[in-house]
Structures are given as structure tokens and as C-alpha cells.
Amino acid sequence: MLIHLNDVLSCEEKTISRTVDLEMRSFDSSLGSFPFIRKEAVELTITNLGEEKLKLEAKAELTAAIPCDRCLEEVETPFRLAISREVDMKQTAEGRIEDLDETDFIIGYNLDVDKLVYSEILVNWPMKTLCREDCxxxxxxxxxxxxxxxxxxxxxxxxxxxxxxxxxxxxxx
Ligand SMILES: [Zn+2]
Ligand SMILES: [Zn+2]
Structure with a gap:
């Protein structure tokens, strides 16, 4: 879901809070497609820090079904994400790419909440998944x-x- 940032950008020190439903139903990556068994609405807070900088804070909770590395049975894997990012809106998309700043969740003056959460799941993806230690x-x-x-x-x-x-x-x- 897209959140328009014009409103919060127009006024320094302004903070907006939103509760947003995730649109994605699964986590799709080069490793495969992992369906979400449960997902909570995302609690989002955006603060204008001045000089066109924004602080994005979000809490997201979801559970993905990931196959066990050994027996392939699905393991319910919870993610509790506390996201905190600062974004410089003066930067152009090209400038961000040059700085290796992977803020692809900012599109023009919109925040793509799904992409923000996606990038955080990617960082928190487990190195290995086992249904139990002695599988x-x-x-x-x-x-x-x-x-x-x-x-x-x-x-x-x-x-x-x-x-x-x-x-x-x-x-x-
Ligand atoms: Zn056998
Ligand atoms: Zn197993």
C-alpha cells in the first residue's frame, strides 16, 4: 500500500501515524515463494525531521511458512519486525542508487509499505530452518x-x- 508523504513533508516536526494492511500474501525471493500464515496490520509512524528528512518507524508481525531444511515440512516462522529508517527526500532515486542506499520503498513522494516490510524480512530471513533441532x-x-x-x-x-x-x-x- 502507498502512503502519500506530501502531507507530512509540508510541515516540519509533523508526525503522522497510520495502521496499514500488508497487501503481499507471501514472501517471494530467489529462494522461492513462502506464504504468510498470519499477518498483523503494520503500525506506521512517519516524522518530519526537517530539511526534507523523514524518519520512518514501523512495527510488523507476520508468520511465514518455510520448509524445514531437512524434511521439507512447513515450519511456522514468526517475524516480529521493528523498522526504523531515515530517508532524505532531497535525494533523487538515481542518487540513492549511487549511494547504494536501498530505499526502493520510496517512489516519488510515496512510501510503499509492502516494500519497506519486504526489505526488513529479507534482512531477518533465517540462515537455516529446522522443524526441530534433531530433525x-x-x-x-x-x-x-x-x-x-x-x-x-x-x-x-x-x-x-x-x-x-x-x-x-x-x-x-
Ligand atoms: Zn527409505
Ligand atoms: Zn524437519
């Missing part, structure tokens, strides 16, 4: 989720260290 993953042979029980596949030979141990036991009998 057993899936069988590499038959695809059974090993958290729900074993599949009976002979997986010993997949691991060379296990093959050595099995050989020792065979010889000792």
Missing part, C-alpha cells in the same frame, strides 16, 4: 519422513564409515 530428515532412498518412523531401507552403505563398522561386526561373528 531426522527424509530417507535419501524412498523419501520417507524419518521423524514419523523408519522406512526399513538399508542405508548403511550410503555412509562409508558405517560400512567399515558393519564389516568389523561381520568378521567378529
Amino acid at each position: 531426522k530428515g527424509i530417507c535419501k532412498r524412498c523419501g520417507t519422513n524419518l521423524n514419523h518412523g523408519s522406512c526399513g531401507c538399508d542405508t548403511a552403505e550410503l555412509d562409508p564409515r558405517m560400512a567399515v563398522i558393519a564389516e568389523i561386526f561381520k568378521n567378529s561373528n
Whole structure:
């Protein structure tokens, strides 16, 4: 959703507060598309700091479904975001790109709330996602989720260290 900034920009020290619904239903990135299971409205505050600088503060809470890295079952992953950014409105879009300032959430004199939240989710995206610390993953042979029980596949030979141990036991009998 776009918030017009003209109003707050026209008056120094002015602050506006808005409650805004997120339009995006999922987080789409090069890693895939991750649907939001829950999302709260975004609490947004914009303050005019003078000299055409704005302070953007936003609180966002949402829960995304991310597959477990090992067993691929969906893990409900909550994000509690407290966003605080300063934007210099004197900067042109080209100037921001040159400064490597990734404020693509400012479009002309509008704030794109979805893009602001998107950039924050990206920064907070977990390095790894596990349904539980000791997730057993899936069988590499038959695809059974090993958290729900074993599949009976002979997986010993997949691991060379296990093959050595099995050989020792065979010889000792
Ligand atoms: Zn798992
Ligand atoms: Zn199996």
C-alpha cells in the first residue's frame, strides 16, 4: 500500500501515524515463494525531521511458512519486525542508487509499505530452518519422513564409515 508523504513533508516536526494492511500474501525471493500464515496490520509512524528528512518507524508481525531444511515440512516462522529508517527526500532515486542506499520503498513522494516490510524480512530471513533441532530428515532412498518412523531401507552403505563398522561386526561373528 502507498502512503502519500506530501502531507507530512509540508510541515516540519509533523508526525503522522497510520495502521496499514500488508497487501503481499507471501514472501517471494530467489529462494522461492513462502506464504504468510498470519499477518498483523503494520503500525506506521512517519516524522518530519526537517530539511526534507523523514524518519520512518514501523512495527510488523507476520508468520511465514518455510520448509524445514531437512524434511521439507512447513515450519511456522514468526517475524516480529521493528523498522526504523531515515530517508532524505532531497535525494533523487538515481542518487540513492549511487549511494547504494536501498530505499526502493520510496517512489516519488510515496512510501510503499509492502516494500519497506519486504526489505526488513529479507534482512531477518533465517540462515537455516529446522522443524526441530534433531530433525531426522527424509530417507535419501524412498523419501520417507524419518521423524514419523523408519522406512526399513538399508542405508548403511550410503555412509562409508558405517560400512567399515558393519564389516568389523561381520568378521567378529
Ligand atoms: Zn524437519
Ligand atoms: Zn527409505
